[in-house]
Amino acid sequence: MDTESLNAVQALVLVYAPNLLLAIVTLVIGWSLIGFAMKMFVKGMEKKGMESTLRGFLHNLGNTLLKAMLLISVASMVGIETTSFIAVLGAAGLAIGLALQGSLSNFAGGVLILIFKPYKVGDVIQAQGEIGCVKEIQIFTTQLLTPDNKRIIIPNGPLANGNIANYSSEDKRRVDFVFGIGYGDCIDKARSVIKSVLDADQRIHKDTDAVIVVSELADSSVNFTVRVWADSGDYWGIYFDTTESVKKSFDAQGISIPFPQRDVHMHQQG
Numbered sequence: 001m002d003t004e005s006l007n008a009v010q011a012l013v014l015v016y017a018p019n020l021l022l023a024i025v026t027l028v029i030g031w032s033l034i035g036f037a038m039k040m041f042v043k044g045m046e047k048k049g050m051e052s053t054l055r056g057f058l059h060n061l062g063n064t065l066l067k068a069m070l071l072i073s074v075a076s077m078v079g080i081e082t083t084s085f086i087a088v089l090g091a092a093g094l095a096i097g098l099a100l101q102g103s104l105s106n107f108a109g110g111v112l113i114l115i116f117k118p119y120k121v122g123d124v125i126q127a128q129g130e131i132g133c134v135k136e137i138q139i140f141t142t143q144l145l146t147p148d149n150k151r152i153i154i155p156n157g158p159l160a161n162g163n164i165a166n167y168s169s170e171d172k173r174r175v176d177f178v179f180g181i182g183y184g185d186c187i188d189k190a191r192s193v194i195k196s197v198l199d200a201d202q203r204i205h206k207d208t209d210a211v212i213v214v215s216e217l218a219d220s221s222v223n224f225t226v227r228v229w230a231d232s233g234d235y236w237g238i239y240f241d242t243t244e245s246v247k248k249s250f251d252a253q254g255i256s257i258p259f260p261q262r263d264v265h266m267h268q269q270g
Contacts, residue, residue: 023077030070038063103140109160110139123168128154172205173232175239179246180221182256187214187222190255197245198228203238205229220258 038059045055114137119125123134125144130152132144142159144152167173181190191212198210208229215225230238250257 019077023074026077027070027074030074031067034063034066034070037066105157106140106155109156109158110137110141112160113137113142113156114139118164119166119169123166125167126165127159128162130154167235168232171232172229173235175204175228175230175235175242177224177226177239177242177246178215179224179226179250180218180257181224181250182258183222185222185255189253190224190250193249193253193255194224194226194246197242197249198226200245201238201242203230203234205231 041062042055042059045058113119119134119137121134121137124132125134130144130146132146132150132152134142135145135151136143139156141153141155144154146152179190179194181187194212195210198204198212204210205228211225211227213225214222216223228238247257
């Protein structure tokens with residue numbers, strides 16, 4: 001190598017070596033700081049009880065974004081032009097966002113669901129015309145298991161923006177019944193029979209008085225509305241058992257449960 005080339009190499013080294021060394025130091029320290037920051041971030045999310053699915057996703061997203069920003073900064077330190085590169089990334093991000101608009105809506109809905117927790121795994125909910133037990137909450141979809149053992153997958157976007165009925169969020173629920181008796185039966189006797197059935201069921205809360213009222217004089221029956229409170233897990237057991245017990249008790253006491261009927265009168269014209 002001649003003297004002129006050697007001088008040129010030395011000049012390049014003198015110009016770029018400090019920046020290259022600084023860039024390497026920045027990369028090493030920055031990489032370590034990002035790792036430490038993300039660990040602290042995950043611990044903070046764990047303390048707040050955030051869902052593991054959301055924790056993992058936010059960790060990966062934040063880790064990727066911070067490291068990408070670090071690499072771009074390091075590249076600019078050694079003289080690499082990054083403006084065009086950033087513009088290309090921005091345009092690509094916009095195009096991907098428009099193409100995945102529906103998926104991004106489901107992603108945003110999943111984040112909101114995991115943060116605000118309108119329901120959790122194991123809850124029974126009704127949403128988007130479906131009812132079932134929540135089996136899994138993913139970042140894009142929620143999976144329900146219906147009472148007849150069908151797995152329903154619902155996008156999180158409509159879930160987050162629609163009405164959700166959560167049947168498991170409260171410890172107790174009100175159980176409502178309607179019982180009809182004939183117009184010829186005694187109202188007080190029927191009320192006493194219903195009350196005895198309710199008193200015999202230990203699952204029904206006794207700290208709140210049961211409501212047993214005549215609510216309607218229907219076409220074929222006098223209807224009682226009955227309301228009691230119970231633990232949420234006992235709802236259906238009480239509903240089915242009480243319906244059967246009231247029917248048997250009415251039969252035993254000679255109280256009729258009428259069915260719709262119509263009287264037809266025939267007139268003979270002479």
